[in-house]
Amino acid sequence: MNDMSTSTVTEDGRTIGGVMMEMRNITLRFGGVVAIKDISFDIREGEIRAIIGPNGAGKSSMLNVISGFYHPQEGEVWYHGARRKAMKPYQVARQGIARTFQNIALFDGMSVLDNIMTGRINHMSSSFLDQAIWWGKAQREEVEHRRKAEEIIDFLEIQAIRKTPVGRLPYGLKKRVELARALVAEPKLLLLDEPMAGMNVEEKEDMSRFILDVNDEFGTTIALIEHDMGVVMDLSDRVVVMDYGKKIGDGSPDEVRQNQEVIDAYLGVAHD
Numbered sequence: 001m002n003d004m005s006t007s008t009v010t011e012d013g014r015t016i017g018g019v020m021m022e023m024r025n026i027t028l029r030f031g032g033v034v035a036i037k038d039i040s041f042d043i044r045e046g047e048i049r050a051i052i053g054p055n056g057a058g059k060s061s062m063l064n065v066i067s068g069f070y071h072p073q074e075g076e077v078w079y080h081g082a083r084r085k086a087m088k089p090y091q092v093a094r095q096g097i098a099r100t101f102q103n104i105a106l107f108d109g110m111s112v113l114d115n116i117m118t119g120r121i122n123h124m125s126s127s128f129l130d131q132a133i134w135w136g137k138a139q140r141e142e143v144e145h146r147r148k149a150e151e152i153i154d155f156l157e158i159q160a161i162r163k164t165p166v167g168r169l170p171y172g173l174k175k176r177v178e179l180a181r182a183l184v185a186e187p188k189l190l191l192l193d194e195p196m197a198g199m200n201v202e203e204k205e206d207m208s209r210f211i212l213d214v215n216d217e218f219g220t221t222i223a224l225i226e227h228d229m230g231v232v233m234d235l236s237d238r239v240v241v242m243d244y245g246k247k248i249g250d251g252s253p254d255e256v257r258q259n260q261e262v263i264d265a266y267l268g269v270a271h272d
Contacts, residue, residue, distance in 0.1 A: 016237060017045030019081075020189060020221055021066070026075035028061055035061040036072065037245045043189065048215055049223045050232045052256075053242035054265065059225045060102060062242070063191050066223070067099050068092035094122050096188035100178045100195060102225075108167030112158060112177050113149060115166055119181040120145040152180045155217075156210060172203035176210070183214065190214065192224035196231060204228065208235060233257065241265075 007017045021043040028036040036058045043049045051059050064070040065077065068089040077084045079095060087095075098119070106115050153162050156176050161169060166177060175195060182190060195211065196204045208231055214220050226232050232239060233253045241249035241262045249255075249262040256262055 010237060014046060014216065016047045019043070020045045020079070022076075022078040023062070023065070024076040024078060026062070026065060026072045026077075028058075028065060028070055028072045034245050036065070036242075038075070039242070039245075039247045040075075041240045041247065041250055043221060043223055044238075045221055046215070046219060047221060047237040048211070048235050049221075050236035050239045051223065051225050051242065052227070052229075052232055052239060053248075056244070057242040058245040059242055060193055063099065063193055063223070063225060066092075067097060067191055090122070093185065096186075097191065098182040098185040098187035098189075099191035100175075100182050100193055102193040102197065104171075104174050104178055106166045106174060106178055106181070109165060111163050111165055112169075112180075113146075113153070113162045115177055116149045116152060116180045116184050117145060119184040120148065122185060148186075149180075149184050152184045155183070155213070156180050172199050172206075175199065175203075175207065179207075179210065183218075183220075187220060189221045189223065192222060192226075194225050194227065196226060196228055204231060211235060 007015055009015055019042045022040070023042070024040050026036050026039050027034065039058075039062070051062060053059050061070060065072055068087045068091065071086045084095075107118070150162075153159055156179065158173065158176055158180065161173060161177075166174060169177065179192075179195065192211070196207050199207065211222060211224070212235065215222055224235075226235075236253055238251060239249070239253055239256045240247060241256055241259070243265040248265055249259040251259070
């Protein structure tokens with residue numbers, strides 16, 4: 001891998017730091033099917049890192065490795081300079097990694113606010129009894145968690161639906177609520193699995209703006225899977241390209257756009 005221990009400044013003035021996470025020679029199998037084959041890449045602090053490729057390329061499997069849902073048979077995950085042991089998803093979340101899902105995973109019968117509050121679970125330390133009687137430490141925690149949830153609600157401009165049951169919301173707003181639940185966990189690394197799938201043009205523009213704002217205002221490192229190449233090229237600092245479980249490209253959007261193997265496998269035509 002290239003030495004990326006030093007910080008760089010992007011054209012728009014954002015600072016990208018050293019390596020936050022490294023995937024080293026990751027291989028993931030399901031029985032006789034190889035979902036990921038010997039892939040290595042890194043994610044740098046402060047960047048927006050895209051993972052792209054055709055359907056079935058192994059992108060979501062890679063995100064599941066990062067978030068602890070899958071454990072590779074070969075290879076290592078390094079996080080903040082230390083080799084990460086096999087962890088369960090809740091342990092990964094406690095390391096400051098949050099995610100959204102390709103298929104929305106919200107509680108339809110609960111309000112927007114209550115759904116977002118579930119993202120604070122790793123920040124809660126009061127006992128079940130304290131929470132049940134809502135006294136002392138539990139009361140103070142509840143006030144702080146609600147304050148943080150309200151900040152994210154304001155940030156994502158969903159004040160008007162804060163008390164609405166999620167099941168009543170249109171698809172685009174559900175996606176925004178899921179983003180809110182991930183953000184309220186205050187992640188260092190945010191994983192977004194197709195955050196704009198199924199959205200219309202206006203909804204994509206809104207989500208793109210929020211992703212850029214999260215990166216800029218909170219300094220959150222973001223790794224995302226996205227099929228809309230216009231979105232990928234506009235948002236990303238670097239792009240890793242997968243095809244049939246293998247890595248076929250890795251670099252800046254311009255470098256990936258001109259990579260002939262990527263063009264043949266995924267893009268179809270060169271983008272001037």
